[in-house]
Amino acid sequence: MRYLKRFPLVPTRVTKFLAIIYHPNPKVQLHTHLKPPKANQTLKSYLNSNCNTKALLFFRDLLRKSPSTIDSFSFLFVLKASTQKHYAIGGKQLHALVIKFGFNSIVYLQTSLINMYSARGSLLDAHHVFDEIPCKNIVCWTALISASVDNQKPKKALQLFRQMQMDNVEPDNVAITVALSACADIGALGMGEWIHTYVHHKKGLDIDLSLNNALINMYVKCGNIVNGRRIFDSMEKKDVTTWTSMIVGHALHGQAEEALKLFAEMRGKDKKIWKKKRNGDRGSSLIVPNDVTFIGVLMACSHAGMVEEGKQHFKSMSEDYGLKPRESHFGCMVDLFCRAGLLKEAYNFILEMPLQPNAVVWRTFLGACCLKGNIELAAEVRCRLLELDPGHAGDYVAMSNIYAAKGMWDKKIVVRGQIKQRKAPGCSSIEVGTGISEFVAADEDHPLRPEIYVVLKHLLINMKASGYLPELSSLTEY
DNA sequence: ATAGGGTTAG
DSSP states (O other), X not given: OHHHHHSOSSOSSHHHHHHHHHOXXXXXXXXXXXXXXXXXXXXXXXXXXXXXXXXXXXXXXXXXXXXXXXXXXXXXXXXXXXXXXXXXTHHHHHHHHHHHTTOTTOHHHHXXXXXXXXXXXOHHHHHHHHHTOSSOOHHHHHHHHHHHHXXXXXXXXXXXXXXXXXXXXXXXXXXXXXXXXXXXXXXXXXXXXXXXXXXXXXXXXXXXXXXXXXXXXXXXXXXXXXXXXXXXXXOSSOOHHHHHHHHHHHHHTTOHHHHHHHHHHHTTOOHHHHHHHHHSOTTTTOOOOOXXXXXXXXXXXXXXXXXXXXXXXXHHHXXXXXXXOOHHHHHHHHHHHHHTTOHHHHHXXXXXXXXXXXXXXXXXXXXXXXXXXXXXXXXXXXXXXXXXXXXXXXXXXXXXXXXXXXXXXXXXXXHXXXXXXXXXXOOOOEEETTXXXXXXXXXXXXXXXXXXXXXXXXXXXXXXXXXXOSOOGGGTTO
16 A cells, blocks of 8 residues: 555656656565466456456556566556546556557557547547557457547548548448447438448348447438338337437427337337237337436427426436436426426526536526516526636627617627627538538438528528518428 | 447537
8 A cells, every 4th residue: 555655546747657667666575366367357357347446556566566467468458447537647658558568569459549549538649549550450440430429520430431441441330330420420311321221232241239229310310310210110129229319319300299109118108009019029118218318308398398298207217217317407407498488497497406507508598588588587697607608609699689689789789799709600511422511501312400400491581681582482391 | 368339408
C-alpha cells in the first residue's frame, strides 16, 4: 500500500511513470502467483468482474516489481480496463509502454489502442495508430469506423467504409452494423439501401440480430418507416432493442398509436397476440422493456398529446419495472406537458424533479411560454437559462420574439441587442447519390427525414409570408 | 488465450 500512496495511480507525466519502472523497490520480492500465465489470468479476472481500477493497480505493481512477467496479452487487458475507466493521461502512457516493450506492431494491440483513443475522444490519435498498421484487416477498419461514429463523425465513418472496400477488404456483419448506424445518423437512405442490398447478395454473411436491428434503425431514422416495419415483422427472433427501435421509429413519425400498440404487444398484454404467440413460438413475447424503451413510449405520448397515458407510463416505469428515470425521461415529460400547452403542470413538474433541470428542459419550457404568450414566466425562465447556458443565441431570439408578438418593441430590441455572437445559421444535409450534400433537396428516390419536412414547411410558410412564394399549393404534399 | 457491433428528450 505504501507504493500506492507514493506513486499516484495516474502519474501526471510520462517521466514520472518511467521513474516507477526504473525504481522497483528491492525489498519487495516477486510473488509466485505473478508468474506470466497467472498474472494475465488475474488481470483477466479483474476485468471480467468489472474491477478496472484493481486491474490497473495490479498492472502497475507488475511494472514495478516484475516487468518481465508482462507480455502482449497483459496490455490487451490493461488497455481495455483503462478504456472503460477514462483516465485522462494513462492512455498515452500505456501507448508509450506498448512501444517501449516492442509490442507496437501487434495488430490486436493496435486495434485496442484505436478503441482506447476513441473512448477518450481523440479521433486523431486513433487515426494515427490506424495509419501505422501495415496490414489493415476488417477488425481494425471497423474499429476506426466505429470510432468515427462514436465521436460524431458519421460522414467520415461512411467515407472510411467505402475506402475499406476500395482497399479490397470485404465488410462483415460487424462492419455493416456500424456503417448502418452511421447512415442512420445522417439520414443517408441511399447508402443504407445499398448496404441492405449488399447484405442480401453477399454469400456467407451472418445476418444476426444486431445487424437486423441496425437495419430497422437505419430505415426509421432515414424516414422509411415502411421498410423498417417490414424488417421488424419478418424477424423471428427479436430482443428488447428490436422492439425499442421500432417503437422509437413510430414515435418519431408521429404514429403514437402504432408505437403504443407495439409496446403493449411487447409486454404480452394484448390478449389476442398473446394467444397467437402461445400457439406458435412461446417465449418470444417475454421481453422486458428497458429505460430506452420508455423514451420511445414517452416520445409517442408527447407527440400525440396523450398526457394521461404518458403520466401513467412514467409512473409504471419505476413502479412496475424498477427503472430509475434519467434526465431524458424527465425531459420527455416536460415536453409532453409543454406540447399539450399545460404550462402550470410543466412548471410544477420541473420544480419537483429530483434532478437539477438542465438547459434543454428550461428551453423546452421557454418554447411553450412563447406559444402561450406568457411573458412573466418566460422572463423568469430566461434568467435561469442565462445562468445555465449564456451563449445560446436561440434563447435570446425566442425571448425577443415573445416581446415582438406582444408589440413590446423597445424590450425586443434590448434583448436582440444582447446577442454577442451571430447565431449560427441552421442547415440541413441531404444525400445525393451516395455522398452527402449540405443543402436541402429531395426526389422520389431520396425522401427526406421526417424532421426535415417540418423545417421545410416552416421555410415555405416564411417564404410565402415574405412574398417569395406565390402559391402554397406545394405545401399540401407535405 | 489475445482486437471491432445496435436502441436514448429538444
